[in-house]
Amino acid sequence: MSTDILRIGQSGARAARASIEVTAQNIANASNPDYVRRSLQLEEFVASAIIDYNPSDALSGVRVGAINRPGNEFLTARARDTAADVERAQADIAALRDAELGLEQSGLFRGLVDFEASLTLLESDPTDPALRTGAVESARQLAVTFQSAQAGLTNARDLAQGALEAGTRETNNAATELARINTELTKVRQGSASYSNLLDARDAALRDISSEFSVSVEFDEVGAATVRLVSTPAPSGEAGPVLVDGVNANSLTATIAADGTASFTLDGFDFTPVSGAQAGRVSALSDLSERADTLDAIALSTITRANNAQANGAALDGSPGQPLFSGSDASTIALALTDGDGLALAPLGSPAGSSDTSNLQSLVAAIGADDGPIAATDRLLLSLSSRISGLETTREGLSIIANNASAELLNETGVDLDQEAANLIRLQQSFEANSRVMQVATDIFDTILGLN
Amino acid sequence: MSFISNASGTFYDRSLTQLSALRDNAENFQTQIATGVRIQRGSEDPIAASRLRALTRLEVRGETEEQNAARLRQDLEESANQISGVVDLIQRARELAVQGASDTQGENGRNAIANELEQLAEEMFARSNATSITGGPLFAGTAGGPAFTRAPDGTVSYTGNSEVGTVAVAPGTEIERSITGDGLFQFEVDGTPTSSFEVLTNLANDLRSGTDPSGAAQGALAGLDEALNAANRNQTVVGTRAAWVEAIEDDQAVRAINIAEKQSEIGDTNIADVIIRLQQTLTALEASQTTFTRVSNLTLFNAI
Numbered sequence: 001m002s003t004d005i006l007r008i009g010q011s012g013a014r015a016a017r018a019s020i021e022v023t024a025q026n027i028a029n030a031s032n033p034d035y036v037r038r039s040l041q042l043e044e045f046v047a048s049a050i051i052d053y054n055p056s057d058a059l060s061g062v063r064v065g066a067i068n069r070p071g072n073e074f075l076t077a078r079a080r081d082t083a084a085d086v087e088r089a090q091a092d093i094a095a096l097r098d099a100e101l102g103l104e105q106s107g108l109f110r111g112l113v114d115f116e117a118s119l120t121l122l123e124s125d126p127t128d129p130a131l132r133t134g135a136v137e138s139a140r141q142l143a144v145t146f147q148s149a150q151a152g153l154t155n156a157r158d159l160a161q162g163a164l165e166a167g168t169r170e171t172n173n174a175a176t177e178l179a180r181i182n183t184e185l186t187k188v189r190q191g192s193a194s195y196s197n198l199l200d201a202r203d204a205a206l207r208d209i210s211s212e213f214s215v216s217v218e219f220d221e222v223g224a225a226t227v228r229l230v231s232t233p234a235p236s237g238e239a240g241p242v243l244v245d246g247v248n249a250n251s252l253t254a255t256i257a258a259d260g261t262a263s264f265t266l267d268g269f270d271f272t273p274v275s276g277a278q279a280g281r282v283s284a285l286s287d288l289s290e291r292a293d294t295l296d297a298i299a300l301s302t303i304t305r306a307n308n309a310q311a312n313g314a315a316l317d318g319s320p321g322q323p324l325f326s327g328s329d330a331s332t333i334a335l336a337l338t339d340g341d342g343l344a345l346a347p348l349g350s351p352a353g354s355s356d357t358s359n360l361q362s363l364v365a366a367i368g369a370d371d372g373p374i375a376a377t378d379r380l381l382l383s384l385s386s387r388i389s390g391l392e393t394t395r396e397g398l399s400i401i402a403n404n405a406s407a408e409l410l411n412e413t414g415v416d417l418d419q420e421a422a423n424l425i426r427l428q429q430s431f432e433a434n435s436r437v438m439q440v441a442t443d444i445f446d447t448i449l450g451l452n
Numbered sequence: 453m454s455f456i457s458n459a460s461g462t463f464y465d466r467s468l469t470q471l472s473a474l475r476d477n478a479e480n481f482q483t484q485i486a487t488g489v490r491i492q493r494g495s496e497d498p499i500a501a502s503r504l505r506a507l508t509r510l511e512v513r514g515e516t517e518e519q520n521a522a523r524l525r526q527d528l529e530e531s532a533n534q535i536s537g538v539v540d541l542i543q544r545a546r547e548l549a550v551q552g553a554s555d556t557q558g559e560n561g562r563n564a565i566a567n568e569l570e571q572l573a574e575e576m577f578a579r580s581n582a583t584s585i586t587g588g589p590l591f592a593g594t595a596g597g598p599a600f601t602r603a604p605d606g607t608v609s610y611t612g613n614s615e616v617g618t619v620a621v622a623p624g625t626e627i628e629r630s631i632t633g634d635g636l637f638q639f640e641v642d643g644t645p646t647s648s649f650e651v652l653t654n655l656a657n658d659l660r661s662g663t664d665p666s667g668a669a670q671g672a673l674a675g676l677d678e679a680l681n682a683a684n685r686n687q688t689v690v691g692t693r694a695a696w697v698e699a700i701e702d703d704q705a706v707r708a709i710n711i712a713e714k715q716s717e718i719g720d721t722n723i724a725d726v727i728i729r730l731q732q733t734l735t736a737l738e739a740s741q742t743t744f745t746r747v748s749n750l751t752l753f754n755a756i
Contacts, residue, residue: 100494100495117512123520123620354595355588355617385494386495389496418460421751421753
C-alpha cells in the first residue's frame with residue numbers, strides 16, 4: 001500500500017512541476033503578441049482490475065495530459081477583420097494625405113490668384129512695360145507651380161504603388177510560410193507543445209496576411225488553414241480566390257495599369273480586395289488617378305482660356321496675339337510668350353500702343369469665372385481634403401471597434417500575469433504538499449519496518 | 453475553465469492608446485500655438501480651408517484694386533493739374549483778347565499780344581499732349597500715340613479716340629481712366645466745330661494782320677468762352693472722379709481690415725483658448741502617466 005502512496009505523491013509532484021513549467025512559459029511569453037496562453041490538462045489516474053467478478057481498484061495519482069491552448073475562432077476572425085478595416089482606412093488616408101501635401105505645398109491656388117491679380121493690375125495702365133513683364137513672370141511662375149503640383153501627385157502615387165508592391169510580396173511570403181505550417185501541423189501530435197507553437201505561428205501568418213487583405217479562413221481537423229482573399233468580384237459561391245489550400249500556396253500578383261490604378265490576380269482570377277491595407281491603396285490609387293486627371297483638366301483650361309484670349313487680341317505693337325502657354329496638361333504646361341509686350345490686352349485690330357483693355361478684361365473674367373481654373377482648383381482641394389477628413393472620422397470609428405475586438409481576444413487568449421502569479425503560488429504549495437505525501441509514505445513504511 | 457481574465461497585454465495596449473491620444477492632442481495644440489495657425493492642412497477643416505482660400509483671393513484682389521486705385525488717382529490728379537493749367541491759359545488769352553479789342557493798342561501792342569497768344573497756343577498744345585507718370589498720353593483716350601498732332605501748315609488735329617478705358621477699383625466698380633482730348637479742346641461756336649488751338653491761332657493771326665483787329669478780338673471772345681466752358685466742365689468731371697476714387701480707397705481700407713479679421717477668425721489660433729486646453733490636456737496626460745505607473749506596479753509578483 002505505502003508504495004501506492006509514494007507513487008501518488010510522486011505523480012502529484014510531477015504534475016505540479018509540469019504545471020509550473022507551463023506557468024513559467026506563460027510568464028516568459030507575456031509580452032509576445034503572437035503567444036496564446038497555455039494550460040496543462042490533468043487527469044485522475046485510477047488503476048483498476050477485475051478479479052473473480054470483484055472490481056478492485058487502486059488509486060494511482062494524477063496523469064499529465066495535453067497542453068491546452070484556448071482558441072476562439074469567432075473572436076480571432078473578428079479581431080482580424082476589424083484590424084483589416086482599420087488598415088484599409090489607414091492606407092487610404094496615408095496616400096491621400098501625401099497627395100494633399102503635394103497639392104497644397106505647390107501653392108497652385110495662390111499661383112492662379114497671383115496670375116489673376118497681375119492681370120487685373122494691368123488694367124490701371126496696360127502699356128506699362130513693368131506691369132506687362134510682371135504679368136508674364138507671374139504666368140511663368142504659374143506654369144512651374146502646375147508642374148510642381150503634378151509632381152506632388154505623382155510622388156504620392158509612386159509611394160502608394162511602392163507600398164502596394166511591398167504588401168504583395170509580404171502576402172506571398174506569409175502565404176508560403178502558412179503552407180509550410182499547414183504541412184507541419186499534420187506531422188505533430190495534437191496536444192503537444194510543438195502543436196500549440198505551430199498554431200501560434202499559423203495565427204501570426206494569418207494576421208500578417210489579413211493586415212494586407214481581408215481573408216476568409218477555414219480550418220480542418222488538425223487546424224491547417226485554407227485561406228481565401230475576400231474580393232469583388234468573387235468566384236461563384238465563394239468569398240474569393242484561394243491563397244493557401246493545405247500545403248499549396250498560390251502566388252499573388254499586383255498589376256498597375258497605365259492610368260495608375262491597381263488590380264490583383266490570384267489563382268488565375270482578377271479581383272479587387274474588399275478590405276485590408278491593399279484595398280485602401282487600391283482605392284487611393286484610383287482616387288489619385290482621378291485627381292491627376294482633374295489637375296490636367298485645370299491646366300488645360302488655363303492654357304486654353306489664356307491662349308483663346310490671346311488669339312482674340314492685339315499685342316502692344318498691334319500684331320495679333322500669340323499663345324501665352326504651350327503644352328496640354330499639368331506636366332507639359334510651359335510659358336510660350338517671353339516678352340511682356342506680346343500680351344494681347346487690346347482687341348484684335350487695335351493700333352500699336354493702344355491702351356484699350358477690353359480683351360484683358362475678358363481674359364481676367366475667363367480665369368476668374370465660376371467654371372474657371374481658380375474655382376476648379378478650390379473644388380479639387382476641397383473635395384480631396386473633405387475625403388481625407390471623412391476617412392479620418394471613419395478610421396476613428398473603426399479603430400474603436402478594432403481595439404475592442406482585440407481586447408476581447410486578448411482577454412480570452414492573452415497572458416494575465418496576476419493569474420500566473422496566483423498559479424505559481426498554488427502550484428508551489430501543491431508541489432510541497434505532494435512532497436509531504438511522499439514523506440508520509442516513507443514514515444509509514446519506516447514505521448512498519450520498525451515493528452518488532 | 454471559464455473565468456473573467458484581464459490579460460496584461462490588454463492593460464498595456466489600452467494605456468498606450470490613451471496616453472498617445474493625449475500626447476497627440478497636446479502636440480497638436482503646441483503646433484497651433486507655435487505657428488499661430490489653427491489649420492495646418494486642409495483636411496483638418498475642409499470648409500474653413502476653402503473659405504480661407506476664397507478670402508486669400510479677395511485679399512489679393514483687394515491689394516490689386518488698391519494699387520489700381522492709387523494709380524488711377526495719380527493719373528486723375530495729373531489730368532486735373534493739366535486742365536487747371538489750360539484754364540489759366542484760356543483766361544490769360546481772354547484777357548489778351550479784351551486788350552486786343554481796345555482801339556488804343558498800337559500795331560506794336562497788337563503784335564506783342566499776338567506773340568503772347570502764339571506762346572499760349574504753344575503751351576496749350578504741350579499740355580494737350582501731357583503724359584502720365586509712365587509716359588502714356590493723358591488725353592488720347594485708348595490710342596497709343598499723342599493726343600494732338602500739328603500739321604506742317606500749323607493746324608492742330610485730334611489723333612486720339614473717344615474711348616475711355618476703365619479701371620476696376622472695387623468689386624463691380626469700374627472708374628473711367630481719364631477724359632479725352634476731343635471733349636476738352638474741341639467744341640462748337642455758333643454751330644461751327646472748332647478747337648481751343650484754332651481760336652487762339654486765328655486770333656493771333658487776325659491781330660497781326662491788322663484788318664479789323666478789334667472786331668476779330670471781339671469775335672474771338674465767344675470762342676474763348678466756349679473753350680473755358682469745355683475746360684471747366686472737364687475739370688469738374690476729373691475732380692469728381694478723383695473724389696470718387698478717394699472714397700473708394702477709404703472703402704478698400706475698411707474692406708481689407710474686414711477680410712483680415714475674417715481670416716484671423718477662421719484660420720488663426722485662439723491663443724487663450726488653446727493654452728487653456730493645452731494645460732487641461734497636459735494635466736490629464738500627467739495624471740494618466742502617474743496612474744499608469746502606479747497600476748502597472750500592482751502585480752502579484754511584488755507580493756511573492
